[in-house]
Amino acid sequence: MGPAGTGKSTYCATMMTHCQNIGRSVHLMNLDPAAEKFEYKPSIDIRDLITLEDVMEELQYGPNGGLIYCLEFLLNNMDWLEEELGEYDDDYLIIDCPGQIELYTHFPIMRRICDCLQRMHFRICGVYLLESQFIEDNSKFFAGVLSAMSAMISLEIPHINVLSKMDLLGKVKRRELERYFDPDPSLLTDKANSSMNPKFHELNKKIVQLIDDYNMVSFMPLNITDENSITMILSHVDDSLQFEEDQEPKEPKDIEYDDEL
Numbered sequence: 001m002g003p004a005g006t007g008k009s010t011y012c013a014t015m016m017t018h019c020q021n022i023g024r025s026v027h028l029m030n031l032d033p034a035a036e037k038f039e040y041k042p043s044i045d046i047r048d049l050i051t052l053e054d055v056m057e058e059l060q061y062g063p064n065g066g067l068i069y070c071l072e073f074l075l076n077n078m079d080w081l082e083e084e085l086g087e088y089d090d091d092y093l094i095i096d097c098p099g100q101i102e103l104y105t106h107f108p109i110m111r112r113i114c115d116c117l118q119r120m121h122f123r124i125c126g127v128y129l130l131e132s133q134f135i136e137d138n139s140k141f142f143a144g145v146l147s148a149m150s151a152m153i154s155l156e157i158p159h160i161n162v163l164s165k166m167d168l169l170g171k172v173k174r175r176e177l178e179r180y181f182d183p184d185p186s187l188l189t190d191k192a193n194s195s196m197n198p199k200f201h202e203l204n205k206k207i208v209q210l211i212d213d214y215n216m217v218s219f220m221p222l223n224i225t226d227e228n229s230i231t232m233i234l235s236h237v238d239d240s241l242q243f244e245e246d247q248e249p250k251e252p253k254d255i256e257y258d259d260e261l
């Protein structure tokens with residue numbers, strides 16, 4: 001999940017490649033009715049049920065209203081989703097979601113999709129992406145923190161926040177980034193300069209207090225060009241899904257003895 005353009009589909013493709021490289025069987029599920037192309041063909045695809053293009057054309061909706069319509073259509077046809085999921089009920093699915101954050105924060109759409117998955121005994125972990133470039137502007141970053149927090153609170157599922165596109169940050173910024181992994185409220189209040197409207201400063205302080213009171217938003221960096229970084233994110237997701245505990249013990253490989261020895 002995450003706002004438009006944060007790298008959700010890139011995350012999915014990166015994880016698909018990584019999982020395939022380490023021999024894990026994974027499937028991609030697409031929940032974005034406006035998606036155009038994927039690096040991996042989704043095994044389950046909302047576009048097989050409804051597409052944004054059709055809704056916009058036939059019902060004369062705009063892109064955002066059309067997207068909400070598509071997802072509400074899905075909610076009214078959850079038996080379709082259950083049937084599709086039934087084929088993968090023992091599998092690891094990576095779900096690519098649309099970028100309209102209202103779907104996570106104030107419409108119950110994603111919440112209901114999660115409920116459906118949980119009813120089917122899937123374990124879910126939400127991965128919420130924010131662009132690391134946001135740290136260039138603290139108010140933007142904290143707006144992102146609030147959206148991540150809002151998604152966490154409304155979905156009530158295990159949740160991991162990720163700072164994406166690390167490869168685009170310069171070295172200096174990367175060093176500075178650690179301060180943002182556990183958002184330190186002083187990051188926002190520090191910046192309060194004398195030219196700032198006092199009311200805005202007061203508002204910032206209250207927002208910071210709110211984030212601090214919840215004390216539940218932290219971030220992990222993702223650099224898709226660094227295998228270690230991808231492994232780290234996957235292992236956090238695995239932990240929250242208790243994935244390893246669930247694996248069947250593997251048969252030890254037959255030892256081949258060299259006859260001549």
Ligand SMILES: Nc1nc2c(ncn2[C@@H]2O[C@H](COP(=O)(O)OP(=O)(O)OP(=O)(O)O)[C@@H](O)[C@H]2O)c(=O)[nH]1
Pocket residue numbers: 002003004005006007008009010011032097098099100164165166167168222223224
């Ligand atoms: N350099 C770099 N570019 C990235 C990364 N992730 C995404 N991008 C680029 O950012 C743009 C948007 O990436 P997507 O993966 O399509 O983002 P999205 O969140 O799926 O976008 P929507 O589905 O439209 O909300 C594309 O041009 C990607 O190539 C990254 O980690 N590094």
Ligand SMILES: [Mg+2]
Pocket residue numbers: 008009010032035096097
């Ligand atoms: Mg996408």
